[in-house]
Amino acid sequence: MDRFIFLTVDGLSHGAIYAAFALALVLIWRGTRVVNFAQGAMAVAAGYIAFSVTRATGSYWLGAIAAVGAGLVLGVLVERGAMKWVGHTNPLTAIVVALGSALVIEAVLGMVYGVNNRPFPVPFSQTKFTVRGHPLFSPYDLFVFGVVAAVLIGIGLLFTRTPIGLRMRAAAFAPETARLLGVNTARVLTLGWALASAVGAIASLLILPTGFLNPTAMDLVFVSAFTAAVIGGLDSPAGAVVGGLGLGLVLSYASGYLGSDITSIAVLVLLVLVLLVRPNGVFSSTAVRRV
Amino acid sequence: MTGHLLEVRGLTAGYAGAAVLHEVDLDVPSGTIVAVLGANGAGKTTLLRTISGLLKPRAGTVRLDGAEIGGLAVEKIVHAGLAHVPEGGGVITELTVADNLRLGGLWRRDVADTAAATDEVFQLFPILRDRRKMLGQQLSGGERQMLAIGRALVARPKLLLLDEPSLGLAPRITTQIMELLRRLCDEHGLTVLLVEQNVRAALAVAHHGVILGLGRIARTTTASELLGDDALRHAYLGF
Numbered sequence: 188m189d190r191f192i193f194l195t196v197d198g199l200s201h202g203a204i205y206a207a208f209a210l211a212l213v214l215i216w217r218g219t220r221v222v223n224f225a226q227g228a229m230a231v232a233a234g235y236i237a238f239s240v241t242r243a244t245g246s247y248w249l250g251a252i253a254a255v256g257a258g259l260v261l262g263v264l265v266e267r268g269a270m271k272w273v274g275h276t277n278p279l280t281a282i283v284v285a286l287g288s289a290l291v292i293e294a295v296l297g298m299v300y301g302v303n304n305r306p307f308p309v310p311f312s313q314t315k316f317t318v319r320g321h322p323l324f325s326p327y328d329l330f331v332f333g334v335v336a337a338v339l340i341g342i343g344l345l346f347t348r349t350p351i352g353l354r355m356r357a358a359a360f361a362p363e364t365a366r367l368l369g370v371n372t373a374r375v376l377t378l379g380w381a382l383a384s385a386v387g388a389i390a391s392l393l394i395l396p397t398g399f400l401n402p403t404a405m406d407l408v409f410v411s412a413f414t415a416a417v418i419g420g421l422d423s424p425a426g427a428v429v430g431g432l433g434l435g436l437v438l439s440y441a442s443g444y445l446g447s448d449i450t451s452i453a454v455l456v457l458l459v460l461v462l463l464v465r466p467n468g469v470f471s472s473t474a475v476r477r478v
Numbered sequence: 479m480t481g482h483l484l485e486v487r488g489l490t491a492g493y494a495g496a497a498v499l500h501e502v503d504l505d506v507p508s509g510t511i512v513a514v515l516g517a518n519g520a521g522k523t524t525l526l527r528t529i530s531g532l533l534k535p536r537a538g539t540v541r542l543d544g545a546e547i548g549g550l551a552v553e554k555i556v557h558a559g560l561a562h563v564p565e566g567g568g569v570i571t572e573l574t575v576a577d578n579l580r581l582g583g584l585w586r587r588d589v590a591d592t593a594a595a596t597d598e599v600f601q602l603f604p605i606l607r608d609r610r611k612m613l614g615q616q617l618s619g620g621e622r623q624m625l626a627i628g629r630a631l632v633a634r635p636k637l638l639l640l641d642e643p644s645l646g647l648a649p650r651i652t653t654q655i656m657e658l659l660r661r662l663c664d665e666h667g668l669t670v671l672l673v674e675q676n677v678r679a680a681l682a683v684a685h686h687g688v689i690l691g692l693g694r695i696a697r698t699t700t701a702s703e704l705l706g707d708d709a710l711r712h713a714y715l716g717f
Contacts (some may be wrong), residue, residue, distance in 0.1 A: 360572045370559055
């Protein structure tokens, strides 16, 4: 029973982070119909910024703020510098450019910081509270849930309650009509990339403390988040969240009961299964498509 | 020169490869409705898309209220006072009626006047007020067209471009919409450039008719003259 609780909490905690990362993918997919394969590399770059700032100042929080800021800037740079110039005639072009951006970012990080593993700062204890001898949540787990919930609610409110959110939805659903209504869709698109990249940076801040920081640290997280987003239908923020939490649980149980070697295979098996059975995602009804 | 809200001179435009419009000259006097008529493929929609900036002109000038707008970005042209209701209306079906209307005035700084304009739209189309929480996809064709026109009016445009507002609508609804346009023109001084297949309905409310043939202006005259001249009607409009 202890083991089940441990795996469930661990799964939800990782799943929440996959959900945030999947949400970042969904934000960009909705705006541009591009899967941002550079997202893992962009997020790990933001992680290195946090690492440097925290090492220089001794403050985790200054590092976290710097990472989110770096995420915003990186989103603008990648969109304006590379993705904007990609034609839409062939979807493969965008994928290749995104993958190329990922390789460039990871290579630059490797040159600047080296490729060895570095420990990532943790803001709260990862020791579990115990209730009657059963270990439950650690303060860090609660921090993860709180941050992810805040990000999801924040994004939800931004989309449904603010003029800029309305512009982003309009530009995603009907770009030409949005322009005819005076929306500067190019600017909205850049903003979407900045926002998604900042959410990715937050996800990396949350997941890196559970492992080590190196230039490819987010690659496997990216695959998991991509799977979560596909399960959710790629188009649906709500689907990304449910997909992320569900995937976190499945992976946690698989690694706990079947062995940790199986995790990366389990992700791919799940991805293939979803693509075979429900290629549009499990939650791809129009009702869920609404933000 | 004065009195023309829209002045198009020598406008040439088209898609990759072939030009569709050839040196088009067009004047839309302030406070009037001008109907652009012509067969399928004559370039009517292309003309509207070029004026609103969705297509970049290859040559020629477009002046709105004295200011050159040719070649500007679409949103800049919208901010200059142009509203373009595309064929089918362009209602964003995934958004509610209220959000569609809100989008129409979102770029304006004058929030109070946008609210007033929205109220006026609700008076023109009370059905939109009743359905404001519905999604665009739940509306009928006529309601969508009303929403599209209403959404354009929220921005208080100087010039309204309308592409085939009667498409797929019952004759009765078409008449209603045409009469409404005339009323907006007479009572509020709205200027309209209207593309319409339904020639009778269009000429019933338009002041001027422009006949577009193979991307060139074949004839510009008053609506009544167009309706009265049998030879002209037969030659260009086929009825």
